Amino acid sequence: xxxxxxxxxxxxxxxxxxxxxxxxxxxxxxxxxxxxxxxxxxxxxxxxxxxxxxxxxxxxxxxxxxxxxxxxxxxxxxxxxxxxxxxxxxxxxxxxxxxxxxxxxxxxxxxxxxxxxxxxxxxxxxxxxxxxxxxxxxxxxxxxxxxxxxxxxxxxxxxxxxxxxxxxxxxxxxxxxxxxxxxxxxxxxxxxxxxxxxxxxxxxxxxxxxxxxxxxxxxxxxxxxxxxxxxxxxxxxxxxxxxxxxxxxx
Numbered sequence: 001x002x003x004x005x006x007x008x009x010x011x012x013x014x015x016x017x018x019x020x021x022x023x024x025x026x027x028x029x030x031x032x033x034x035x036x037x038x039x040x041x042x043x044x045x046x047x048x049x050x051x052x053x054x055x056x057x058x059x060x061x062x063x064x065x066x067x068x069x070x071x072x073x074x075x076x077x078x079x080x081x082x083x084x085x086x087x088x089x090x091x092x093x094x095x096x097x098x099x100x101x102x103x104x105x106x107x108x109x110x111x112x113x114x115x116x117x118x119x120x121x122x123x124x125x126x127x128x129x130x131x132x133x134x135x136x137x138x139x140x141x142x143x144x145x146x147x148x149x150x151x152x153x154x155x156x157x158x159x160x161x162x163x164x165x166x167x168x169x170x171x172x173x174x175x176x177x178x179x180x181x182x183x184x185x186x187x188x189x190x191x192x193x194x195x196x197x198x199x200x201x202x203x204x205x206x207x208x209x210x211x212x213x214x215x216x217x218x219x220x221x222x223x224x225x226x227x228x229x230x231x232x233x234x235x236x237x238x239x240x241x242x243x244x245x246x247x248x249x250x
Contacts, residue, residue: 131162
């Protein structure tokens, strides 16, 4: 009986072993990054230049995730690396929700790369999958220098993200007083723009107890009498959040 059971299991065991062998042969580890990809990914300009000078490299060959050397350079390598790759025949990626050169550079705080892309007439209002523009990413990263470059190039200071927030509202929500001043001084800015909650930059500043930002916005003419969708004014919001002295100022 025992022998019969053993023999009956043998074909199944053999089949299982064969299946595992086939699977192990079919599976292979992801391809290693090329030297050029690695150099660009690590921001090694001299290494990239040396590899390009040596020749024999495909400047547009992607890594296992579909990212080319110039895509890594846009976020990590700087303008000199981007220019070197372009001069060697690299293709600038087209804007898409998955990857927009200007957004990646702004997101990474690569000011020199942002300026390079602006000189190449990059689309200032392109949006990524999250619905944000390069300006909105720069605000979110607290990069006043990148914000200044984008505004000087004509970026829409009143553009809205998927939550209806303008860059000014974002800066107020983040509590970045310097950015609030910078954006509030921009030509054409809408001080009293509302987001999806019906809140203005002043309301968010009140919500977060940011007295300096409140004073700056009031001095520029922000309307303290507006109400959000919850029916509260900036003063009401500050009071409800426990900022009594700020509520009195409002």
